[in-house]
Amino acid sequence: MRWGMVINLVKCTRCHACIAACRIEHFLPLGMTWPRLIAWETNVPGEELTTLPVRCNQCKEAPCVEVCPAEATKKRPDGIVYVDNNICVGCRYCVVACPYQNRTFLSRDKDPGFFPGYQRTRFEKAGRKLYPHIAGTTEKCNFCMERIDAGMAKGLIPGKDREATPACVNTCQARALTFGDLDDPASEVSQLIKERNGFQLHPEYGTEPSVYYIDGKIGNAPSNTAPREAQTAAHMQHLSTMEARARQIFGKK
Amino acid sequence: MPSMATRQWMVTHEWMVKPMHQKEWIERRGVMIWIAETFTSLGAGLYLVSLFMNSWWGMLVGWLIIMFLKLPIHLAYFGKPWRFYRTMPPFSNAWKTSWFARGILFSVFFGTFAFIQLVIGQPDLANLIGHSVANPIYYTFGVLGGIFALGVGIYGGFIMNYIKGIPFWNQGLLPVVFILAGVADGFGLAMGIGLAGGDANVALAETGSRYLLMINVLLIITYLISAGYTSSVAKLSIQELLKGPSAFMFWVGLIILGLAIPAVVSVVSVFSGGEASSILLIIAIASHTMGAFALKYCLLKVGIYRPLLPKVAAY
Numbered sequence: 001m002r003w004g005m006v007i008n009l010v011k012c013t014r015c016h017a018c019i020a021a022c023r024i025e026h027f028l029p030l031g032m033t034w035p036r037l038i039a040w041e042t043n044v045p046g047e048e049l050t051t052l053p054v055r056c057n058q059c060k061e062a063p064c065v066e067v068c069p070a071e072a073t074k075k076r077p078d079g080i081v082y083v084d085n086n087i088c089v090g091c092r093y094c095v096v097a098c099p100y101q102n103r104t105f106l107s108r109d110k111d112p113g114f115f116p117g118y119q120r121t122r123f124e125k126a127g128r129k130l131y132p133h134i135a136g137t138t139e140k141c142n143f144c145m146e147r148i149d150a151g152m153a154k155g156l157i158p159g160k161d162r163e164a165t166p167a168c169v170n171t172c173q174a175r176a177l178t179f180g181d182l183d184d185p186a187s188e189v190s191q192l193i194k195e196r197n198g199f200q201l202h203p204e205y206g207t208e209p210s211v212y213y214i215d216g217k218i219g220n221a222p223s224n225t226a227p228r229e230a231q232t233a234a235h236m237q238h239l240s241t242m243e244a245r246a247r248q249i250f251g252k253k
Numbered sequence: 254m255p256s257m258a259t260r261q262w263m264v265t266h267e268w269m270v271k272p273m274h275q276k277e278w279i280e281r282r283g284v285m286i287w288i289a290e291t292f293t294s295l296g297a298g299l300y301l302v303s304l305f306m307n308s309w310w311g312m313l314v315g316w317l318i319i320m321f322l323k324l325p326i327h328l329a330y331f332g333k334p335w336r337f338y339r340t341m342p343p344f345s346n347a348w349k350t351s352w353f354a355r356g357i358l359f360s361v362f363f364g365t366f367a368f369i370q371l372v373i374g375q376p377d378l379a380n381l382i383g384h385s386v387a388n389p390i391y392y393t394f395g396v397l398g399g400i401f402a403l404g405v406g407i408y409g410g411f412i413m414n415y416i417k418g419i420p421f422w423n424q425g426l427l428p429v430v431f432i433l434a435g436v437a438d439g440f441g442l443a444m445g446i447g448l449a450g451g452d453a454n455v456a457l458a459e460t461g462s463r464y465l466l467m468i469n470v471l472l473i474i475t476y477l478i479s480a481g482y483t484s485s486v487a488k489l490s491i492q493e494l495l496k497g498p499s500a501f502m503f504w505v506g507l508i509i510l511g512l513a514i515p516a517v518v519s520v521v522s523v524f525s526g527g528e529a530s531s532i533l534l535i536i537a538i539a540s541h542t543m544g545a546f547a548l549k550y551c552l553l554k555v556g557i558y559r560p561l562l563p564k565v566a567a568y
Contacts, residue, residue, distance in 0.1 A: 101273070136332030
C-alpha cells in the first residue's frame, strides 16, 4: 500500500480552499503553509495564467528521510513521510535538501499567534492542544495521516470515505484532487495515472513522488497535454456540472 | 502588452516558479552556518597541517577552533540545540545515510582522539611518563585524530553536494574544494603559529601554502567551468558570483584577499631568497583567513534551486 494523490490541473479553479482546509485541520500557525498554490504567467500572447497546487510529494526515495541526522523524518510502510517533532533538532538540512521546497521551519517569529501582541484566541488554544506545533522544528504535509489512521481503524477506505480522506481532498469543490492507493492497480488514482498519463514533478531527481498531475502541462514535463480546445471544453463542462450541483443544493435557478 | 494589462488583477507567485535562492543557511540565523563552516575549514585544516609538521601548538589551536568555535556555533543554529545528542548512536542510526550525522560523529571522535593525543604529546607530560611510553600513544591517537580531522574538513562538502535541487552544489568536486581550501587555510594559520613563537615551521608552511594556492586557483576555475556545463541554474549561480550580487565577495574577498595577496607575498618570498618579512606574512595570513570566510559565503549565497517548472521559467 502506498498512498498517493492525483491533481487535475484543468479542474483546479485556484480557489485556495485546500490551503484553508489544511490550515483549519492542523491549526497551522500564520507563518506556516503545508500545501501551496503557485501561479505564473508568461509574456507569450494567448498563454493562460497557469496554477499548480503543490504539497509534500511523499517521495518514495525521500531525500529528507535520508539526510535527517536525528531520524526525526520517517517513512511509514504506507509511504507517508512525516516529521516527529519531539525528536527533530531543527538543523534544517531537510528544508534545504528537499528539491521541491515543501518543508517549513517553524521559528518563533512564524508563530506569533493570529493576533500578534495579544493573547491566543480560544480557537488557537484548543488547536494547540489537539495539534501541538513545536517552534524550532520542521513541519510539512503528512497527507492527514491522523485522519487516514482513524478512518482505517473504523474500516473506512481513504480516498472513498470522507472521514478517512485528507482534508484538502474533501474540501476541493472542483474535485481536482483524488486520493488513493498507488499500489492498487484498480484504485481511482492508479487508473487516472494510467489512462491520462499522469506525471510527477522532476522525476529526474529519482525521488519518485507520490503526487501526480494530469490534464495539463508543466514546463517540459512528459505530460499528456490535451489540445487547448479540449482542455477548455473539459473545464467548461466541469463548471457547468458544478453549477448544476449548486442549483441542486441551494435550489436556485 | 495588452494581454498582460488585462491580467493585472492577478499577482503572480514566484515561489519556485523562477530559480530561488536557498536562505536557510545564509540569511538571518543562517549566518551561523557560514561562520561555523569557515571555522570547520580553519580548524580541521590547521590540525592536519600541524600534524604533518608535528606542531603541537598548531594542533592545539586547530582543536580549540573546532571544539570551541565550530561546534558551539553549529549547535546554536539548531532550533532545538539541547536535542543534539539525538543525532548520535544509540539514539539515532542516521549516520548510515546522513552526512550531517556523520559530520557530528567525526567531530566528536576528532575531539576525543585529538584531545588524548594533545595531552600525551604535551612536552612536560611526555617527559614525565617517558617518551618510550608516550610516543606510541601520541602517534596512534595522532593518526586517528588526523583521519577524523579529514572527515570534519570534508563532510560539509558532502552535505552540500548531496542536494539535488541546487545544481551549483550538486557537483562531485565540492568536497575536494572544501578539504583543499581547508588545508590551504591551515598552512596560512600554521605560518601565524610559527610567527607567534610556536613550534610550526614557517618556511615549510609558506612553501605548502604556495602550492596549495596554485592548486586552489586551478580547482576553483575547474569547478566554475564544470558547474556551468551542468545546468542553466548552475550557470545562473556562476553569473551571480562573477557579476551579480555576490561579485564583491567573490572578487574582493575570495580572489584578491584569499588568493592574490597571499600569492603576491609568496612570490616576494621566493624572489627574496627566503621568507618574506613578518609584516608581509601577517598581512598574507589575515587576508587568507578573510578569503576562507569569503569562499564559504560565496558558496552558500549562490545556492539556487532549480524551479518546479522547467520550461515556463526557461530553466
